[in-house]
Structure formats: structure tokens, C-alpha cells
Amino acid sequence: MSILVMKFGGTSVATLDRIARAAKRVAVEVANGHNVIVIVSAMSGKTNELVGWVNETSPLYDAREYDAVVSSGENVTAGLMALRLQEMDVPARSWQGWQVPLKTNSAHSSARIEEIPPENILAKFDEGMKVAVVAGFQGISPEGRITTLGRGGSDTTAVAFAAAFEAVRCDIYTDVDGVYTTDPRICDKARKLDRIAFEEMLELASLGAKVLQTRSVELAMRYKVKLRVLSSFEEMSDDAGTLVCDEEDIMESNVVAGVAYSRDEAKMTLISVADRPGIAAAIFGPLAEAGVNVDMIVQNISEDGRTDMTFSCPVDQVARAEEAMRKAQDAGEISYHELISDKDVAKVSVVGIGMRSHAGVAAKMFDALSSEGVNIKVITTSEIKISVLIDRKYMELAVQALHDCFELEKAA
Ligand code: ADP
Ligand code: ASP
Ligand code: MG
Numbered sequence: 001m002s003i004l005v006m007k008f009g010g011t012s013v014a015t016l017d018r019i020a021r022a023a024k025r026v027a028v029e030v031a032n033g034h035n036v037i038v039i040v041s042a043m044s045g046k047t048n049e050l051v052g053w054v055n056e057t058s059p060l061y062d063a064r065e066y067d068a069v070v071s072s073g074e075n076v077t078a079g080l081m082a083l084r085l086q087e088m089d090v091p092a093r094s095w096q097g098w099q100v101p102l103k104t105n106s107a108h109s110s111a112r113i114e115e116i117p118p119e120n121i122l123a124k125f126d127e128g129m130k131v132a133v134v135a136g137f138q139g140i141s142p143e144g145r146i147t148t149l150g151r152g153g154s155d156t157t158a159v160a161f162a163a164a165f166e167a168v169r170c171d172i173y174t175d176v177d178g179v180y181t182t183d184p185r186i187c188d189k190a191r192k193l194d195r196i197a198f199e200e201m202l203e204l205a206s207l208g209a210k211v212l213q214t215r216s217v218e219l220a221m222r223y224k225v226k227l228r229v230l231s232s233f234e235e236m237s238d239d240a241g242t243l244v245c246d247e248e249d250i251m252e253s254n255v256v257a258g259v260a261y262s263r264d265e266a267k268m269t270l271i272s273v274a275d276r277p278g279i280a281a282a283i284f285g286p287l288a289e290a291g292v293n294v295d296m297i298v299q300n301i302s303e304d305g306r307t308d309m310t311f312s313c314p315v316d317q318v319a320r321a322e323e324a325m326r327k328a329q330d331a332g333e334i335s336y337h338e339l340i341s342d343k344d345v346a347k348v349s350v351v352g353i354g355m356r357s358h359a360g361v362a363a364k365m366f367d368a369l370s371s372e373g374v375n376i377k378v379i380t381t382s383e384i385k386i387s388v389l390i391d392r393k394y395m396e397l398a399v400q401a402l403h404d405c406f407e408l409e410k411a412a
Pocket of ligand 2: 009041047073137151153
């Protein structure tokens with residue numbers, strides 16, 4: 001049995017017409033001889049609306065009920081897709097996460113997939129069903145409650161199914177025709193890549209390029225899933241889109257593969273904390289316990305035994321971070337003079353495996369930003385990426401300047 005996974009994102013199932021269009025693609029793949037597992041997102045905008053309703057009802061919500069509500073958008077599109085396929089005489093059935101079952105841990109709102117037993121769906125394929133339409137983004141915890149996989153999680157559902165069913169390929173249908181050198185919505189010179197290495201895609205995703213959820217790329221890499229990103233609005237063809245693949249399968253590539261950004265960051269600085277062994281643990285322990293996702297960290301040189309500590313986190317976690325620091329101060333675990341929160345920053349990053357063997361990328365990046373008068377607030381680097389924190393108002397300018405300076409509009 002040749003199984004193909006096809007995932008349709010929110011814009012691809014946004015209306016009944018679009019669901020019908022997506023269903024036609026599925027029917028073509030069935031005619032090509034595949035058994036298809038279709039993963040659907042909620043209609044675009046739906047999940048945001050559901051999250052809004054939860055926040056309005058209960059600002060400090062119970063995460064189990066959050067998942068009960070926000071997972072529901074996918075139930076609708078899964079059922080509608082199955083019905084549309086049936087109307088086209090394609091034998092199809094919908095499955096919610098718990099019915100498969102897609103088993104996760106209990107980390108509500110950002111659960112991790114633990115197991116997808118394939119038996120139930122395979123048995124239906126054996127009986128002649130051609131398409132299993134599965135609601136993306138949702139699973140079931142060991143306690144038997146509905147979980148969700150974090151925003152953008154349907155990508156991860158798709159790749160996990162491709163791994164569990166040893167699919168021939170996992171096609172991610174979205175509203176752009178592939179992975180670009182940067183977000184084509186903010187840089188009109190962005191160039192579509194035919195191929196991108198797993199490592200690069202992983203960094204781009206984790207640094208903000210939302211075209212694929214980070215976890216989906218991790219899974220594809222680990223289980224060697226053939227992963228393709230393509231548009232649901234263009235003609236079907238075998239070489240459409242972007243293939244995410246091993247580094248060895250790419251003939252030539254630029255030193256910098258792409259530029260990513262993350263808009264909603266915050267920079268927090270603790271002024272004058274005691275510089276003593278254990279201080280970092282005393283600060284970041286309580287932040288972790290409060291569920292703050294700390295990203296960049298900088299500790300200044302100390303003077304008279306005191307130092308400033310700066311870190312970044314998502315802007316919607318600032319209140320939680322401030323509270324955690326205040327509590328730690330009140331409990332005598334840390335002492336600081338002031339906590340300054342800057343909520344108007346963004347992170348811009350350049351990514352490329354070529355950086356492993358090329359010096360000078362950082363210098364070139366900083367030069368390009370300074371030519372545009374963009375001040376850098378924090379810098380972090382790893383083997384294949386450099387990230388800077390800057391004022392949010394310069395974010396698009398910075399992305400475009402970096403795209404220009406590394407000449408990403410040209411292929412290697
Ligand atoms: P879906 O609803 O299909 O899951 P998403 O909105 O999650 O779609 O992801 C697709 C979007 O990702 C595109 O519309 C684009 O704006 C954005 N994006 C960000 N960076 C990139 C990139 N490097 N290449 C392609 N798209 C990108
Ligand atoms: N509907 C969910 C979201 O908007 C999951 C997804 O579309 O991938 O985050
Ligand atoms: Mg998405």
C-alpha cells in the first residue's frame with residue numbers, strides 16, 4: 001500500500017469552495033494509486049477567534065478547557081472534507097485526534113506526540129476506504145483529555161502521520177508556493193527555494209518563519225520523512241514547491257540560506273543584581289517555573305560585585321516574567337534595583353549551513369544594519385545562525401537590508 005500524507009493549512013480550507021478544490025487534489029492522488037491521509041487545519045482565522053473567546057471568558061484559563069475549545073476548528077474542516085470527498089465518490093472518513101488515537105503527553109496547549117498506532121486507519125484502508133481525513137493539531141492525553149500541539153501544530157500532525165505510516169511523502173499545502181529566502185509578504189525580492197536542508201529549515205522555523213512548525217521539521221529530520229511545501233492554489237506538478245531534505249542532497253547553496261524574523265519579542269533587564277555564583281539559576285529558575293520562554297541572555301561585566309542581566313522572551317509573557325522576578329525579590333532569592341521591560345523589540349536572524357565554513361557573516365550583517373541606522377540591542381549566535389534584537393519599527397527594513405546584503409535574490 002502506498003500512503004501519501006497531504007496537509008491543508010487554514011487558507012486552503014477557508015471556504016467550502018476551497019475545501020472542494022483541495023478535495024480535487026486529493027482525488028487526483030487517489031487516482032494515482034495512493035491511499036491518502038489528509039490532515040486539515042481549521043478554517044483560517046478560526047483558531048484565533050477561539051483563542052480570543054477563551055481569553056475573554058477566563059484570562060487565567062484552565063489549559064484543559066482551552067484545548068477543548070481551540071481544537072474544535074479542525075473538527076469542522078475534517079468532517080466537511082470527508083463529506084466533499086464522498087460527494088465525489090471517493091471513499092473517505094474523518095477522524096478526530098482521539099479516535100485515531102493520536103496519543104500525546106499532558107502538556108496542554110503545547111503537547112508532544114507520543115504515539116500514533118496505525119491499526120485503526122490501516123484496517124479501514126484494507127476495507128476499501130481510500131482517504132482518512134484527520135483533524136490536525138489535536139490529540140489525547142494519557143488522562144483521556146483533548147490536547148493541542150501548539151499553534152501551527154497541524155504541520156506536526158502531518159509529519160508524525162507520515163512517519164507512523166511510512167508514507168511515500170508528506171505534502172504541506174499552504175498559501176505560498178514553497179519556502180522562500182524570507183517571508184515573501186514582507187520582502188518582495190524573496191526567492192523561492194527548490195530545496196532547503198533540514199537544519200536550515202529547523203533554524204528558520206524556530207526563529208520565526210511560520211511556514212512550518214519547528215517540531216514538524218524536527219520529526220521529519222528524525223524519521224527521514226520526505227517533506228514538501230507547496231501551494232494549494234497552483235497547478236499540480238511533480239517538482240512544485242520546496243523539498244526539505246538532507247544537506248547532501250543539495251548541490252549548491254548560498255552561505256546564508258534565509259532571513260527569519262519574530263515580531264513580538266520583549267527585552268527585559270534586571271539592573272544591578274549581585275554577581276555571585278548561582279545568580280543565573282536564581283533568576284532563570286523562577287522564570288522557567290512561571291512558564292516564561294527565555295530566549296537570548298546577556299550578562300554585563302560586573303562592577304563592585306553587581307551586574308546587569310538582560311534576557312528576551314515573547315512579549316505576551318512579560319507580565320508573568322515581571323511577577324516571577326518580583327516574587328523572587330520578595331522571597332530574598334535575588335535582589336535588583338530595577339526591572340526594565342522593553343516591549344517594542346523584534347528579532348531578526350540570518351541562517352545558513354555555509355556559516356560553518358565562512359567567516360565574516362556577522363561583520364557583514366552588522367554593517368548592513370548600521371548602514372540603515374538600525375541599532376542592535378542584543379546579539380546571539382550559533383553554528384549556523386546569527387540573531388539580533390532590534391526596535392520593532394525597523395524589523396521589515398532590517399529583513400530587506402539583510403536580504404539585499406547577502407544577495408539572496410540570486411541563486412548560488
Ligand atoms: P498555513 O495556514 O497553511 O499553515 P501559515 O500561515 O502557517 O500557513 O504559513 C504560511 C505563511 O508563512 C506564509 O503565508 C508566509 O507569510 C509565512 N512565511 C514566513 N517565512 C516564510 C518563508 N521563509 N517562506 C515562505 N513563507 C514564509
Ligand atoms: N489551527 C491551528 C492554528 O491556527 C493549527 C494549524 O493550523 O496548524 O494554530
Ligand atoms: Mg501553519
